Amino acid sequence: xEKSFLKEHFDASKESFFEEWKEFLKFQSISPDPAYAxxxxxxxxxxxxxxxxxxxxxxxxxxxQHPVVFAERKGPEGAPVIVLYGHYxxxxxxxxxxxxxxxxxxxxxxxxxxxxxxxxxxxxLMYGLHAVETLIKQDALPCTLKxxxxxGEECGSPGLGGILDEWGERFEADILIATDxxxxxxxxxxxxxxxxxxxxxxxxxxxxxxxxxxxxxxxxAPNPATEMARLIAxxxxxxxxxAVEGFYDDIEPVSEEDLAVANSxxxxxxxxxxxxxxxxxxxxxxxxxxxxxxLRPTIEVNGIHSGYNGPGQKTIIPAHSVVKLTSRIVAGxxxxxxxxxxxxxxxxxxxxxxxxxxxxxxxxxxxLCVSSSSTPVHELREVLSEVGTGTVAFMWEGGSVPILTxxxxxxxxxxxxxxxxxxxxxxxxxxESFSLEMYEYGFLSMGLFLSRQGKLx
Amino acid sequence: xEKSFLKEHFDASKESFFEEWKEFLKFQSISPDPAYAxxxxxxxxxxxxxxxxxxxxxxxxxxxQHPVVFAERKGPEGAPVIVLYGHYxxxxxxxxxxxxxxxxxxxxxxxxxxxxxxxxxxxxLMYGLHAVETLIKQDALPCTLKxxxxxGEECGSPGLGGILDEWGERFEADILIATDxxxxxxxxxxxxxxxxxxxxxxxxxxxxxxxxxxxxxxxxAPNPATEMARLIAxxxxxxxxxAVEGFYDDIEPVSEEDLAVANSxxxxxxxxxxxxxxxxxxxxxxxxxxxxxxLRPTIEVNGIHSGYNGPGQKTIIPAHSVVKLTSRIVAGxxxxxxxxxxxxxxxxxxxxxxxxxxxxxxxxxxxLCVSSSSTPVHELREVLSEVGTGTVAFMWEGGSVPILTxxxxxxxxxxxxxxxxxxxxxxxxxxESFSLEMYEYGFLSMGLFLSRQGKLx
Numbered sequence: 001x002e003k004s005f006l007k008e009h010f011d012a013s014k015e016s017f018f019e020e021w022k023e024f025l026k027f028q029s030i031s032p033d034p035a036y037a038x039x040x041x042x043x044x045x046x047x048x049x050x051x052x053x054x055x056x057x058x059x060x061x062x063x064x065q066h067p068v069v070f071a072e073r074k075g076p077e078g079a080p081v082i083v084l085y086g087h088y089x090x091x092x093x094x095x096x097x098x099x100x101x102x103x104x105x106x107x108x109x110x111x112x113x114x115x116x117x118x119x120x121x122x123x124x125l126m127y128g129l130h131a132v133e134t135l136i137k138q139d140a141l142p143c144t145l146k147x148x149x150x151x152g153e154e155c156g157s158p159g160l161g162g163i164l165d166e167w168g169e170r171f172e173a174d175i176l177i178a179t180d181x182x183x184x185x186x187x188x189x190x191x192x193x194x195x196x197x198x199x200x201x202x203x204x205x206x207x208x209x210x211x212x213x214x215x216x217x218x219x220x221a222p223n224p225a226t227e228m229a230r231l232i233a234x235x236x237x238x239x240x241x242x243a244v245e246g247f248y249d250d251i252e253p254v255s256e257e258d259l260a261v262a263n264s265x266x267x268x269x270x271x272x273x274x275x276x277x278x279x280x281x282x283x284x285x286x287x288x289x290x291x292x293x294x295l296r297p298t299i300e301v302n303g304i305h306s307g308y309n310g311p312g313q314k315t316i317i318p319a320h321s322v323v324k325l326t327s328r329i330v331a332g333x334x335x336x337x338x339x340x341x342x343x344x345x346x347x348x349x350x351x352x353x354x355x356x357x358x359x360x361x362x363x364x365x366x367x368l369c370v371s372s373s374s375t376p377v378h379e380l381r382e383v384l385s386e387v388g389t390g391t392v393a394f395m396w397e398g399g400s401v402p403i404l405t406x407x408x409x410x411x412x413x414x415x416x417x418x419x420x421x422x423x424x425x426x427x428x429x430x431x432e433s434f435s436l437e438m439y440e441y442g443f444l445s446m447g448l449f450l451s452r453q454g455k456l457x
Numbered sequence: 458x459e460k461s462f463l464k465e466h467f468d469a470s471k472e473s474f475f476e477e478w479k480e481f482l483k484f485q486s487i488s489p490d491p492a493y494a495x496x497x498x499x500x501x502x503x504x505x506x507x508x509x510x511x512x513x514x515x516x517x518x519x520x521x522q523h524p525v526v527f528a529e530r531k532g533p534e535g536a537p538v539i540v541l542y543g544h545y546x547x548x549x550x551x552x553x554x555x556x557x558x559x560x561x562x563x564x565x566x567x568x569x570x571x572x573x574x575x576x577x578x579x580x581x582l583m584y585g586l587h588a589v590e591t592l593i594k595q596d597a598l599p600c601t602l603k604x605x606x607x608x609g610e611e612c613g614s615p616g617l618g619g620i621l622d623e624w625g626e627r628f629e630a631d632i633l634i635a636t637d638x639x640x641x642x643x644x645x646x647x648x649x650x651x652x653x654x655x656x657x658x659x660x661x662x663x664x665x666x667x668x669x670x671x672x673x674x675x676x677x678a679p680n681p682a683t684e685m686a687r688l689i690a691x692x693x694x695x696x697x698x699x700a701v702e703g704f705y706d707d708i709e710p711v712s713e714e715d716l717a718v719a720n721s722x723x724x725x726x727x728x729x730x731x732x733x734x735x736x737x738x739x740x741x742x743x744x745x746x747x748x749x750x751x752l753r754p755t756i757e758v759n760g761i762h763s764g765y766n767g768p769g770q771k772t773i774i775p776a777h778s779v780v781k782l783t784s785r786i787v788a789g790x791x792x793x794x795x796x797x798x799x800x801x802x803x804x805x806x807x808x809x810x811x812x813x814x815x816x817x818x819x820x821x822x823x824x825l826c827v828s829s830s831s832t833p834v835h836e837l838r839e840v841l842s843e844v845g846t847g848t849v850a851f852m853w854e855g856g857s858v859p860i861l862t863x864x865x866x867x868x869x870x871x872x873x874x875x876x877x878x879x880x881x882x883x884x885x886x887x888x889e890s891f892s893l894e895m896y897e898y899g900f901l902s903m904g905l906f907l908s909r910q911g912k913l914x
Contacts, residue, residue, distance in 0.1 A: 195672075196672060198672065198772070200770040200772075202770075207734055207735045208733060208734045208735055209732075209733055209734035210734075212733055213855075213856060214755075214757040214759060214783055214785070215652075215653060215655065215785055215854070215855045215856025215857050216750075216854070216855045216856045217733060217739075217750075217855065218739075218740075218750075218755040218757045218785050218855055219739055219740035219741070219749035219750055219753055219754075219755040219785070219855065220729070220733075220737040220739050220740060220746060220749050220750045220855070221733050221735050221737065221739045222735055222736075222738050222739045223739060223757055223758060225689075225758035225759070225760065225761050226689060226692075226693070226757065226758045228686070228761075229685070229686040229687075229688075229689035229690050229758065229761065230686075230689075230690045230693070231686075232682075232683060232686035232687075232690075233683075233686050233687040233689075233690035233691075234690075235683075236683070236687075272677070275666075276665060276666055276669055276674060276677075276678050277664055277665045277666035277667075278664045278665055278666075278678050278679055278810045278811065279679075279809070279810045280677040280678065281679050281809045281810040282674075282675075282676055282677050282678045282679045282680060282810075283675075283676035283677055284676070289677060292676035292677050293673075293674075293675075293676055293677050296676055297676075298671075298675040298676045300671040300675045300680055300683065300772075300774055301680060301682035301683045301686065301763070301764065301775070302671060302682070302764050302765050302770060302771055302772060302773050302774075302775070303682065303763060303764035303765035303766050303771070303773075303775060304682050304685075304686065304761055304762070304763050304764065304778070305761070305762050305763075305766045306758070306760060306761050306762075307758065307759050307760030307761065307781070308759050308760035308781055309760050309762045309779070309781075311817075312817055313657040313659075313759060313781060313783055313817065313819060314759055314760070314781070315655070315657075315757075315759060315783050315856075315857075316759050316760075317757055317759075318758070318759070318760060321761070322766070324764070324765055324766075324770060324771070326671055326770055326772050328671070328672055328675050328676070352736070352738045353735045353736045353738040353739070354735065360768075360769055360770065362770060397672070397673070398670075398672045398673045398674065398675055398676065398677070399670060399672025399673050399772075400672050400772075
């Protein structure tokens with residue numbers, strides 16, 4: 001199929017596409033807040049109806065949380081089977097007063113759709129669905145499609161995660177497509193080559209009867225705030241590498257080819273500073289930006305809290321201290337083992353006189369790595385080179401989507417990960433939006449990719 | 458004067474003493490909360506009337522905060538002049554629901570007076586005042602007395618501190634007595650040999666545009682929480698000594714005699730654990746408990762806060778981190794210099810890419826050291842050996858009372874510091890109380906000490 005064919009259909013139908021997208025965005029499908037359970041249910045039912053109208057057989061799978069929309073449309077005998085993953089749930093909307101228009105009253109402004117979920121993931125799900133619809137209507141869909149659309153991604157996918165093993169056989173496919181990621185810039189269509197895995201825990205140092213007077217007890221009682229700082233400092237060597245014993249042992253080496261591709265992405269300090277406010281000086285010395293971001297593991301403190309936080313000075317030795325941390329892991333590292341190594345490190349370095357306790361340990365999942373020799377990735381690259389400026393980049397994502405690791409395991413499928421999200425979309429923040437241009441890129445990419453999977457009979 | 462004489466008078470008058478003490482305790486003289494300014498004023502006026510009734514000339518000195526009660530009663534020509542320091546203000550009372558009886562409705566239960574301020578400092582002020590009253594009525598007060606009773610000690614004495622230089626000449630004396638301290642145990646009458654000084658500051662590390670995603674930015678952006686931990690860890694060497702350059706330079710050596718006295722106080726690990734919940738393993742290796750508590754300087758973190766503190770994990774690199782710290786200093790160390798050395802240390806170690814800012818810097822005051830060769834201290838030791846079990850201990854306090862350092866400077870007086878406060882009194886906490894037994898010890902000690910200053914004409 002040619003791009004021009006799809007583009008023509010997009011231009012003819014885009015008004016109705018955007019109206020339907022708005023309908024989808026009106027559902028207040030906030031998954032982390034149980035108050036919105038009914039909205040999630042309604043949103044799932046709406047999706048199911050839409051899929052049935054396109055000729056899919058569909059059912060809502062009840063889970064421990066919100067339902068998963070499963071739908072299947074058989075292609076020609078022997079055609080490749082493709083799973084399309086997405087999620088209909090969205091992040092909470094607070095602080096509400098920072099929104100310029102209500103989060104669940106979608107509105108088009110300056111060629112962007114504004115609403116909670118406009119991009120993540122309702123927008124990126126919808127352009128794919130509209131591409132599928134177009135191919136079906138034009139009798140140009142040569143493969144079997146299975147939709148798996150969950151309602152709990154913003155909570156770490158407890159529902160879908162819980163039914164994976166039971167449903168694994170029904171989910172089996174050749175290719176797993178997920179469009180829940182971003183693109184490096186408007187002019188750089190991006191293939192995601194993997195996600196880091198993640199593990200996390202909360203550690204607490206205590207033992208003091210209560211806050212103690214820092215004058216009366218200073219120099220005598222061990223200080224849980226100071227000692228927590230020393231514990232945290234013990235995680236890293238002066239060169240930024242991680243000092244936890246055995247931490248790096250199982251890492252699979254990155255191929256020269258992948259490394260060259262990863263390092264070919266141009267990122268200047270200025271670009272990074274304008275994005276984040278700080279120069280990219282974190283992580284291990286001796287590794288490039290792209291390596292430190294996607295191919296090397298980390299231990300990051302997400303929060304540390306102890307003692308007084310009001311105005312002026314309160315002269316106490318705080319009764320306890322708490323650190324919350326997550327570690328991103330890469331290919332070869334086992335989540336449970338890494339979690340256990342971190343715990344051992346903390347136990348070994350527990351300061352005399354204080355008690356260390358762990359809670360909220362989560363071995364979220366291993367890294368997901370796309371093989372650079374994968375046929376679908378080569379095909380996707382070809383497709384993306386026909387969209388926008390035609391420049392294609394490969395990105396190893398620093399973040400984690402544990403459910404995709406699990407899905408690709410049970411689907412036994414090659415993962416194909418792309419998306420058109422940009423920093424400017426403000427996902428997880430007030431005034432989330434998605435540009436119509438990126439919506440069109442997504443539509444064209446998905447349409448072209450699917451139209452070339454298998455042969456029409 | 459003999460103890461028996463005083464004891465007889467105490468027994469005869471104690472019911473009326475306790476009634477008057479209750480009257481004093483009913484004033485809601487909470488100094489940190491401006492809502493109680495009128496109560497502070499009323500309490501000061503009540504004290505002034507009481508002192509006038511005993512033959513003092515008295516005035517209320519208006520300050521930037523609550524008034525200082527100043528009163529003077531001339532003794533015989535050439536008699537020693539003694540300043541008695543105390544404070545009529547008290548700590549806030551929250552959490553109110555933990556009080557077993559209302560904090561400003563004083564009540565006697567099990568030979569203890571329960572009320573906010575029962576000990577700190579209204580109780581310890583009142584036993585002295587009743588001793589003075591008894592001596593005056595018995596015509597047995599051989600010295601000139603000056604009372605300086607402030608209403609802002611619980612706020613760091615801004616009012617009294619602000620008038621010290623203006624009033625210095627009127628405050629001049631030979632001896633400065635303060636009974637705002639504790640005793641090591643019921644059976645160990647304690648002379649306080651000094652207080653550590655204190656300086657403090659708040660430091661903030663920032664630079665990130667906002668919280669950043671710890672997956673997307675982990676390994677690239679510097680982490681203000683981790684870096685703050687490393688900064689804090691840099692304060693101490695592995696042996697617990699302080700690594701700030703020049704920190705120890707000006708410390709005056711402690712005399713062998715004082716050291717022997719300090720180390721003679723028996724403190725077992727078990728005693729300390731039962732008191733504080735932790736073994737006394739903090740501070741510098743190679744120094745005794747008493748040295749680390751009162752004669753060595755410290756840097757203590759009073760609070761550290763950064764990032765997420767809710768349930769579960771939030772995968773962020775926190776936008777900023779804040780530490781609040783105070784340093785206790787000892788004889789020879791200059792508060793301003795120490796504050797500046799700590800700032801320099803933090804600046805020198807500021808991590809690349811982040812911004813360090815200071816606020817709330819306070820050079821509270823230098824240490825106050827009582828000379829062990831001081832005549833009044835020898836006299837006090839003699840007096841205390843006649844009270845209770847007659848066992849006397851010397852204590853170098855770890856805490857700081859900056860106003861006493863200032864007062865002893867302008868009074869040009871030898872400090873004499875004692876008190877009968879015990880841990881069980883719950884000062885600054887709900888259900889503050891003071892035992893009648895300790896009240897009597899205080900009465901006897903003050904009475905005996907004053908009766909022996911100078912000769913009656």
